Amino acid sequence: MASSDADYAVWLRGIDKQFPGVIACAGADLRVRPGTIHALLGENGAGKTTMVNVLAGVYRPDVGEVWVSGRRRFFQSPADAIQAGVGMVYQEFRLVPTLTVAENIVLGAAPRLLRGSEIEQRVAELSATYGLAADPARPVWQLSMGERQRVEILKALWRNASVLVMDEPTAVLTPGEAAELGSTLQAMASEGRSVIYISHKLDQVVAFCDEATVLRRGKTVATVDNLDDVDLHELAEMMVGSSQSGALGRPPPGETGHEVLRLQGIHAVGDRGLPALTDIDLTVRSGEIVGIVGVSGNGQKELAEVISGLRPPAEGQVAVKGQDVTEASPSDRYRLGLAYVPEDRLGMGLAPKMSVVDNSVVRSYRSQRRGVFLSMSRCLEFCRGLVERFGVRVGRLNDPIAGLSGGNLQRLLLGRELAGQPSVLVAAQPSRGLDVQGVAAIQGHLVDQRAGGVGVLLISEDLDELLALSDRLLVMFEGRIVGEYGPDVTPRTILGAAMSGNPPT
Amino acid sequence: MRRPALVRRDRVVPATQALGFFVGIVVALLLGAVLLIVSDHSPAEVYERMFDSAFRGTDSLSRTLGRATPLALAGLSVAVAGSMGLWNIGAEGQMMAGAIVATGVAMMADGLSGPLLIALMMVAGVAGGMVLMVGPALARSHLGVSEIITTLMLVYVAIRVVEWLETGPWKDPESFGFAVIEPVPEQAALPGLFGRANIGMLIALGLLIVFSVAVSRTAWGYELRLAGSSPDTARYAGVSLRRKILAALLLSGGIAGLAGAVQLTGSATRLESGLSNGYGFAGIIVAALALMRPSGVAVVAFVFGAVQVGGQSIQTLGVSSAISDILQAMILFGALVAVVFFSYRVRWSAPSVGLPAGVREEPDPSAEAA
Numbered sequence: 080m081a082s083s084d085a086d087y088a089v090w091l092r093g094i095d096k097q098f099p100g101v102i103a104c105a106g107a108d109l110r111v112r113p114g115t116i117h118a119l120l121g122e123n124g125a126g127k128t129t130m131v132n133v134l135a136g137v138y139r140p141d142v143g144e145v146w147v148s149g150r151r152r153f154f155q156s157p158a159d160a161i162q163a164g165v166g167m168v169y170q171e172f173r174l175v176p177t178l179t180v181a182e183n184i185v186l187g188a189a190p191r192l193l194r195g196s197e198i199e200q201r202v203a204e205l206s207a208t209y210g211l212a213a214d215p216a217r218p219v220w221q222l223s224m225g226e227r228q229r230v231e232i233l234k235a236l237w238r239n240a241s242v243l244v245m246d247e248p249t250a251v252l253t254p255g256e257a258a259e260l261g262s263t264l265q266a267m268a269s270e271g272r273s274v275i276y277i278s279h280k281l282d283q284v285v286a287f288c289d290e291a292t293v294l295r296r297g298k299t300v301a302t303v304d305n306l307d308d309v310d311l312h313e314l315a316e317m318m319v320g321s322s323q324s325g326a327l328g329r330p331p332p333g334e335t336g337h338e339v340l341r342l343q344g345i346h347a348v349g350d351r352g353l354p355a356l357t358d359i360d361l362t363v364r365s366g367e368i369v370g371i372v373g374v375s376g377n378g379q380k381e382l383a384e385v386i387s388g389l390r391p392p393a394e395g396q397v398a399v400k401g402q403d404v405t406e407a408s409p410s411d412r413y414r415l416g417l418a419y420v421p422e423d424r425l426g427m428g429l430a431p432k433m434s435v436v437d438n439s440v441v442r443s444y445r446s447q448r449r450g451v452f453l454s455m456s457r458c459l460e461f462c463r464g465l466v467e468r469f470g471v472r473v474g475r476l477n478d479p480i481a482g483l484s485g486g487n488l489q490r491l492l493l494g495r496e497l498a499g500q501p502s503v504l505v506a507a508q509p510s511r512g513l514d515v516q517g518v519a520a521i522q523g524h525l526v527d528q529r530a531g532g533v534g535v536l537l538i539s540e541d542l543d544e545l546l547a548l549s550d551r552l553l554v555m556f557e558g559r560i561v562g563e564y565g566p567d568v569t570p571r572t573i574l575g576a577a578m579s580g581n582p583p584t
Numbered sequence: 585m586r587r588p589a590l591v592r593r594d595r596v597v598p599a600t601q602a603l604g605f606f607v608g609i610v611v612a613l614l615l616g617a618v619l620l621i622v623s624d625h626s627p628a629e630v631y632e633r634m635f636d637s638a639f640r641g642t643d644s645l646s647r648t649l650g651r652a653t654p655l656a657l658a659g660l661s662v663a664v665a666g667s668m669g670l671w672n673i674g675a676e677g678q679m680m681a682g683a684i685v686a687t688g689v690a691m692m693a694d695g696l697s698g699p700l701l702i703a704l705m706m707v708a709g710v711a712g713g714m715v716l717m718v719g720p721a722l723a724r725s726h727l728g729v730s731e732i733i734t735t736l737m738l739v740y741v742a743i744r745v746v747e748w749l750e751t752g753p754w755k756d757p758e759s760f761g762f763a764v765i766e767p768v769p770e771q772a773a774l775p776g777l778f779g780r781a782n783i784g785m786l787i788a789l790g791l792l793i794v795f796s797v798a799v800s801r802t803a804w805g806y807e808l809r810l811a812g813s814s815p816d817t818a819r820y821a822g823v824s825l826r827r828k829i830l831a832a833l834l835l836s837g838g839i840a841g842l843a844g845a846v847q848l849t850g851s852a853t854r855l856e857s858g859l860s861n862g863y864g865f866a867g868i869i870v871a872a873l874a875l876m877r878p879s880g881v882a883v884v885a886f887v888f889g890a891v892q893v894g895g896q897s898i899q900t901l902g903v904s905s906a907i908s909d910i911l912q913a914m915i916l917f918g919a920l921v922a923v924v925f926f927s928y929r930v931r932w933s934a935p936s937v938g939l940p941a942g943v944r945e946e947p948d949p950s951a952e953a954a
Binding site: 433437445448453455 | 801802803804805806809810813814816817818819820821822
């Protein structure tokens with residue numbers, strides 16, 4: 080790989096980026112040759128979005144270099160990146176619904192002294208060149224998601240982008256539209272433009288992309304120069320890691336007891352109004368860890384929300400220790416013994432602007448009351464107890480919690496959930512984005528809880544973690560549970576099921 | 585190239601806050617001195633008069649407190665909504681609505697004894713303010729309609745209703761043809777305390793203390809703060825966001841309505857379209873300067889009242905009302921800028937891409953627990 084810098088359309092070199100509480104990138108590299116479609120792969124939280132935001136001038140790296148078209152760049156803003164030829168198409172489109180297609184495309188980059196009709200004509204020519212059908216005169220709010228995406232791509236082409244970044248482009252498309260997108264991108268690549276393509280859908284990646292970079296925990300773990308040389312499973316193994324280097328050996332099998340959580344015939348609808356969960360049956364017994372395996376976006380988030388009471392199911396029943404809680408609020412479920420560590424720690428699990436004390440009593444403030452007053456001394460005592468028991472490193476307890484590191488936030492959150500001595504713990508991505516010590520501490524607590532007779536439902540995208548900790552593994556695919564495996568299943572088998580939805584027999 | 589950026593401070597120390605506020609006002613006074621010199625006045629003389637008329641002697645102090653009372657109530661009204669992240673821009677209208685209902689009660693029950701009538705009028709004021717807020721509150725909690733727009737629009741509705749009452753149904757028959765409403769009964773005037781101060785001041789102070797404690801020390805206030813700062817966390821904790829939004833907005837409207845009733849029985853003689861006198865809008869500034877904290881509202885309202893009293897008094901020295909208005913605005917502006925600096929700090933950003941690839945800063949050993 081001793082080629083000169085000028086050979087790359089994009090070279091992100093040794094990127095480090097930290098956010099409060101999270102290490103997003105730690106020395107990640109990305110090299111994209113001109114005229115190729117480059118897949119950027121990794122689990123959620125692996126650092127993909129951070130990398131492309133660095134390229135787009137949204138974030139500045141703490142450490143590292145950005146090279147575009149053979150020159151080192153110092154982007155101060157997204158405008159600088161656009162100037163340098165970087166076009167971004169975000170998952171959530173950034174279009175003005177009331178403006179027309181043409182107006183959106185030229186917004187901020189309109190040629191001076193041109194009449195609207197002439198601009199519309201030029202936009203029509205551009206869309207004809209790339210086969211991106213879009214009526215320039217129509218207002219954007221009337222368009223389908225697929226058409227809006229075409230407008231976003233045209234917007235980048237209008238600015239003559241040499242690099243187009245697409246974040247999860249097919250999530251909003253029908254299968255037909257996705258295939259069309261593939262041929263559009265290939266046409267752009269054949270003109271010498273480069274495309275960076277972020278997706279979880281590996282079959283599409285293999286179908287359209289030429290090369291790939293795989294990120295894991297903020298580092299580049301693999302680069303594939305020719306995607307024809309690898310198959311789906313190899314790629315999936317690179318993403319989740321199959322090194323078996325989990326922080327812990329598998330805990331010895333314990334005695335599983337009575338049923339603590341049962342879901343029966345659960346159907347639920349996702350945020351976009353489409354079915355997210357279909358006919359889910361599952362049980363968790365006391366003293367076991369049940370792992371949920373699946374490619375992100377196959378219903379894991381909705382499953383956790385239905386269990387914790389944040390998303391009402393369309394059909395079906397949720398029971399905790401035999402008691403039907405389908406209608407119960409999240410706090411009532413907690414009182415009945417259901418603890419929940421949400422995926423969104425800061426924002427759902429914890430309130431970033433409130434103090435450590437305030438955050439530690441989110442679950443228990445109702446019992447820290449003295450008349451109408453909240454007993455400050457009792458809250459403080461409770462908080463001190465958590466901090467000590469779970470080894471949370473904090474400054475002042477009355478300072479906002481946002482100043483804590485990711486590992487300490489998660490220790491406090493997990494500690495708070497465990498303080499109510501739950502019978503069931505639902506933990507979603509509990510170790511994502513943490514450093515090695517944080518991961519070990521959180522995994523250690525999960526194992527301890529299991530030994531103490533708690534039933535744990537562990538939702539994770541880290542296959543190592545799931546294989547190391549789980550007594551049983553359930554595979555989710557497109558909102559269904561498609562397979563159940565014991566702890567000795569091979570990574571390859573599990574991956575096969577998670578990719579295709581068809582468990583090999 | 586280094587560029588400045590504002591970064592929110594993790595912790596705002598009260599001492600820093602007070603200092604920032606003071607520095608902001610001093611800087612504004614220095615800039616104001618330039619203005620005064622240019623317009624041919626002696627800054628020393630003008631500032632001395634301002635200070636004396638606002639603080640020196642019972643009469644001056646009572647005048648300042650009298651101004652501060654409606655400012656504090658209006659500021660509290662805005663701050664109660666603000667502690668949940670909501671903006672009540674229409675306290676001005678809710679004051680009017682409170683005064684209208686209080687006047688109605690006084691007309692129907694003018695045979696009652698003073699204390700009873702006053703108590704009834706206060707309750708009526710709260711009710712009036714709440715009634716004007718019912719629409720915006722429900723629209724916000726159930727439909728997500730911005731309360732900023734709806735509360736503001738109702739201000740003008742409330743003022744027009746008063747104008748209609750003045751010329752129509754409530755027109756005083758003994759007013760020799762002038763379009764005015766009959767004065768409130770004499771026994772409804774709020775009892776005085778000293779100088780020009782009346783018990784309205786104590787009502788305001790009491791409410792400030794009650795809300796200050798309620799927001800920071802009760803389970804209800806905890807839920808309010810949780811819902812305001814992180815709605816998802818509140819949902820997770822089992823708090824009903826709709827109920828919290830309704831409660832915060834209705835209370836906000838009720839407090840503003842009470843301010844209207846206090847104004848009616850305290851310093852006005854009758855309901856008129858100028859009764860709220862901009863206090864409701866000024867309350868937004870008061871609450872913003874107090875960072876939406878009820879405890880801060882008291883201090884800011886007092887300073888604001890003093891600036892208004894002082895600003896008016898210097899007109900007797902021949903300072904034009906325009907210059908006086910500019911001076912008052914500068915002082916408030918100075919304080920507002922100070923708020924920015926004690927809530928944020930300026931960070932000069934490093935050159936765009938800090939370090940070349942491969943060079944790592946030493947990790948901070950205290951960042952992560954062992």
